[in-house]
Amino acid sequence: MRLNHRTIRPTGAAISIRFDGQAIPALAGETVAAALSAAGTVAFRRTPGGAPRGLHCGMGACFDCVVTIDGRIGQRACLAKVADGMQVRSEAPEAPAPLAAVSSDAMAAERDCDVLVVGGGPAGLSAAIAAAEAGAAVVLLDERAATGGQYAKPLADSHEDAAPDAQFRLGRDFFARARAAGVAIENDAIAWAGFAPNEIGVLVRGRAVTFHPRRLVLAPGAHERPVPIPGWTLPGVMTTGGLQTLVRAQRVLPGEHVLIAGNGPLNLQLACEMLAGGVKPVAVVEAAPFPGLAVLHDVARMARAAPDLAWQGIGMLARLRRAGVAVLWGTRVLALDGEARVHAARLSDGQTLSVDTVALNLGFQPEVGLARALGVPHRFVDVGIGHLATEADDDGRTAVAGVFAVGDGARLGGARVALARGRLAGLAAARDLGLAAPEDAASRAALRRALAFQDALWRVFAPPAFRSDDVTDATIVCRCEEVTAGTLRQEIAGGLTSVAALKKATRAGMGRCQGRFCAATVARLSPGLLGTRAVDDWAFAAPRAPVRPVPAAPLMFPAEEFEAPLLTAPETPAHLHPLPTPPTETRRADIVVLGGGLAGLCTAYCLARDGADVLLVDRDEAGMAASTANAGSLHAQLLSYDFDDDTPEDGGPAAYTLPLAPRSIALWKAIAAEAGESLGIRTEGGLMLAAKESELPWLRRKSAMERRWGIESHVLGANELRDLAPALAEGLVGADFAPAEGYGDPLRGTLAVRRLALRHGARLLTGAEVTSVARDGAAWRVGTTRGDVVAGRVVNATGPWAARIGRMVGLDLPVTGTVQQVIVTEPVPPMTKHLIALANRHLSLKQQASGGFLIGGGWFGNFDRGTGRTQALRRSIEGNLSVCAQVLPVLHGLTFIRCWTGINSAIDRAPILGEAPGLPGFFNAVSANGYTLGPVIGRITADAVLGRETVDPHYRLERFG
């Protein structure tokens, strides 16, 4: 329904859009979500699991409201504006329309400025104004169509207000002041990645721009925290901020029986705004107890610090009382019921209320993705469900030179704290640049008062503590991937502890919202958060580019593959540095396997299956490195970069691995059969594509060489290729087809091997860094940070770190590492079934069972020696997307959701296996194509350790002389 108001009236032209073919009246200037809500439509789409979903956060953060608009998939209904005749659909079409044009420029535009401000809410506007008024050249970016952020968001263009209230006026005035000060305001501009403080990747109205600011002010605001209760994913259930945007800015409500619930004054404000719009809420449910005598002192502090705000609060309560709206203090919503939409709310006081719309707010979470990507330190704030806050001083200055972080996007504090901190940061940034920006005592005093008010406020509205037991097994924790608490608990019962491991095992956090609406709950449920390691930024999943899904097309810029620097001794990632633990007893095993990646896991699995006593040691949880970071290709043919120059007649060292691949793929299938699940394995063949006629002779020579090694492989012409893979680009001239190739799901595959190894009796010692390996009589003594292990035989399966372990026993292993990158797109209906590579370019491509395309092929990433963290490089992302688009035209219509990196072992293209010369009982198991070859490496190593088989000399260390 559309809301009335004393001073606000609709002015947008009456137009019409179509939703799944049905006409929906709309007002020019409003959002698609507003038009659908006004028509009472709350279910916008269905999940892959078939559940209806609609508008939830209303601010572009949760991606639950994505629809297809005029053929463009993945459009957020909460941000997209209506246009007459617009076709909105709940489902993705078979052929998505391009999302943006590919630039004809050679690279992204470059733009310098003194100060770049990310976020146009109170904090960002205030910082931008202060810096610009001091004389700095300031650019302010905001993803939305207008500045103001959440607090000072403007009225939609569909309406006019004859007497704007203080919040509307604040937004309008700050926008005008920023303009007057010369701030360059860029709306519809999303900062998608922070590669360095002076290298910020941005899409400005669909065009890629790399900003090189001298100072960076991050003010990206907050989003609401998840409220994981049964039914919170039902259409009609929104965050309070989401419903407030509809009510306050768009002047619509999707229902008539609205319950507002959670904690804090925003809920009261929304109830009053609804009353002003002519609709009485069913009730306001407040978790904090009624503010009685116990908090009188805090009420007095609030009144002293900000009398106007204190009066506003009292006024809101009085207004609700007069209107007969019950405020149920000390009460919680336990569950929401409904099917197509919410219809009932069950409360902790035993009542069940009949509702058609629910607004939930239990607090906020700072939007810390960019700050974390830039390496700014964060701390865990243990309030409510908990969140990460950016470490910064009163001026917003962080530990990373040139980076400031202010507003709710750094630390929660509300609009007045944001305004004061924003101004102080703007002035400090200007001073850094040598500009005259005087100290502002008034802003510091305002900050003190605002902080005092906030402190007292949250004592009155004490947030309820989070209790894991309240989250029932059936409750969906990850909205995007539909992962329940029960699924997470099952993995925890199976021994996983960290957020990273749970994410990989269940996919919780891998959806379009990138964990914004589940990461905190997963962290709370995971034993790791409260376990032995310090609770810090690392307790949450690693930050990844892009910070929001962005269209791939504008980022496609040609780039040459480049040689990655080889990491001779990669540091241990900082988060795996052990905390001091008391000495433990010496463990004993017949065989100890060092390193729990696929090589180690497969070895332990084979040994345990054959009845051996095996203990596997890893400094992390098993399988968390390359073995779950890889792209899952099951290679049977060689890649163009397996050769130095032209294809040698005999294939060179890489060719010795050819006979291993089909054997290993068969073992993968056996593992899947034993695990009782597919592990995403699909072997319908691999295509190495030729883009030019001149590449075909090379492909033919390579194919002939592979056939000599027993690999089935033949070259197809353009027509055959088109019949086999119609989704690929039309101009391709042929392909080397290897029917044995395919791909698997590295997450499911690696974790299944872990499960099977444990099932067969292998033991795991995780969180244990190996610090020494030495002879102990006839046995070996392995020193770890969790105590010694004495074993008769040792297997070194530590991947890129294998040379370090080698040095402990005086062995010079020619193993280094390279950081490699993988990109994943949003899901679409099935289009390709092959593993796809390109002759002469770096590319591996496949469509996963979930529908997303995995794009890789060995584009390199960066390694930070200080933290041991790996990071994607902008040019690699651009180059990888550009090469991929040459063969997969549909990529122009897709957003890319995530890009991640891992360290792969680099050897001479063949593995190092078998007993080390002169070190009886010490074995190596290291390979670069380790996802494909993991099972066969495990089998060969186990047989060698058990003395059953001698290892082929081409895989032995002795080949290096």
Ligand SMILES: Cc1cc2nc3c(=O)[nH]c(=O)nc-3n(C[C@H](O)[C@H](O)[C@H](O)COP(=O)(O)OP(=O)(O)OC[C@H]3O[C@@H](n4cnc5c(N)ncnc54)[C@H](O)[C@@H]3O)c2cc1C
């Ligand atoms: C981005 C990327 C994409 C890839 N794509 C493919 C692909 O599509 N197909 C394919 O076949 N291969 C692919 N690979 C290669 C493949 O993933 C690796 O070769 C394989 O996973 C290596 O397994 P691993 O067990 O040797 O090493 P890892 O998985 O790196 O495991 C090594 C383990 O050793 C542990 N460790 C190291 N040092 C110590 C110590 N001192 N104490 C205790 N523990 C220690 C680590 O914690 C880690 O768990 C890719 C690799 C990357 C990085």
Ligand code: FES
């Ligand atoms: S809720 Fe979006 S990734 Fe989990």
